[in-house]
Amino acid sequence: MTQHFIVIGNPIAHSKSPDIHADFAKQVGLDIRYARQYCPDNQDSFIAVVEAFFAGGGVGANVTVPFKQMAYELCEQRGGLSQHAQVAGAVNTLMQKEGHLYGDNTDGQGLVNHIQQLGWQLDTAKVAIIGAGGAARGVILPLIQAGISQLTLANRTLDKATTLLQQLRQADTQIANAKTQVCAINELTGHFDVIINATSIGLSGEKLPLQNSLTCVYAYDMMYGRELPFLQHFAKQDSQISDGYGMLIGQAALSFELWTGQQPTTAAAAFMD
Numbered sequence: 001m002t003q004h005f006i007v008i009g010n011p012i013a014h015s016k017s018p019d020i021h022a023d024f025a026k027q028v029g030l031d032i033r034y035a036r037q038y039c040p041d042n043q044d045s046f047i048a049v050v051e052a053f054f055a056g057g058g059v060g061a062n063v064t065v066p067f068k069q070m071a072y073e074l075c076e077q078r079g080g081l082s083q084h085a086q087v088a089g090a091v092n093t094l095m096q097k098e099g100h101l102y103g104d105n106t107d108g109q110g111l112v113n114h115i116q117q118l119g120w121q122l123d124t125a126k127v128a129i130i131g132a133g134g135a136a137r138g139v140i141l142p143l144i145q146a147g148i149s150q151l152t153l154a155n156r157t158l159d160k161a162t163t164l165l166q167q168l169r170q171a172d173t174q175i176a177n178a179k180t181q182v183c184a185i186n187e188l189t190g191h192f193d194v195i196i197n198a199t200s201i202g203l204s205g206e207k208l209p210l211q212n213s214l215t216c217v218y219a220y221d222m223m224y225g226r227e228l229p230f231l232q233h234f235a236k237q238d239s240q241i242s243d244g245y246g247m248l249i250g251q252a253a254l255s256f257e258l259w260t261g262q263q264p265t266t267a268a269a270a271f272m273d
Helices: 017-028 043-055 066-077 083-088 108-116 134-145 158-171 174-179 227-234 245-258
Strands: 004-007 034-040 061-065 091-095 100-106 128-129 151-157 179-182 190-197 216-222 240-241
Touching: 004 017, 004 043, 004 245, 017 034, 017 100, 017 245, 043 061, 043 066, 061 245, 066 083, 066 100, 066 108, 083 100, 083 108, 083 134, 083 158, 100 245, 108 134, 108 216, 108 245, 128 134, 134 151, 134 158, 134 174, 151 158, 158 174, 158 179, 158 216, 216 227
Parallel strands: 004 034, 004 061, 128 151, 128 190, 151 179, 190 216, 216 240
Antiparallel strands: 061 091, 091 100
């Protein structure tokens, strides 16, 4: 029997998720249909799409921009949320659990899994994250659970970083007990094991106001699909670098496993054209 899945977004035509999930299904021998689902950018339309999909026998849905917070709110009101979704305040994976809507967030663990797959050391690592939006919010708990020793959250607007960290400390005891601090991006200095760009600034060609005294062993940009100034900056310092395509595959694999119980191979090279 064919199992049906969708990814809901706006825009959505560019999504690589159908190809990734088709590969996963082929690996484990499942018959699936995974479609892109465009949705107007409003809550009523989003709820209508989700309700129609699951009422029609759909198994699982991914949620991308700009609907992750709407998905969180819908699950909060009508169903259940995983720990990672609760802390992130966002949902990227929907399914039915015991007859109710259930939301998870696999983005952060997808990032951690890809970093570990690259062979980069996270246990006891000193880590900086640049950006204090939804992308950063979703990865902080998984990074702390991976055993990092220290986290610095840097943002252009310091108040936003401070507020985010305060919210996360209140939401989760592991974050509250971790060694964390905030600073402005242009005040981020010194040496880190890993620096992660959780902003989308590189897609516009803009450059972050990075100090020359800021160095790292590994630099990771959560964006992908084009040349990224953040990675170019650290490549010149001989840091090891990676874009976020492997994170995309990693979060997709975790969603696929939640829906099907099957664990696919996630080597990023297998998905390159």
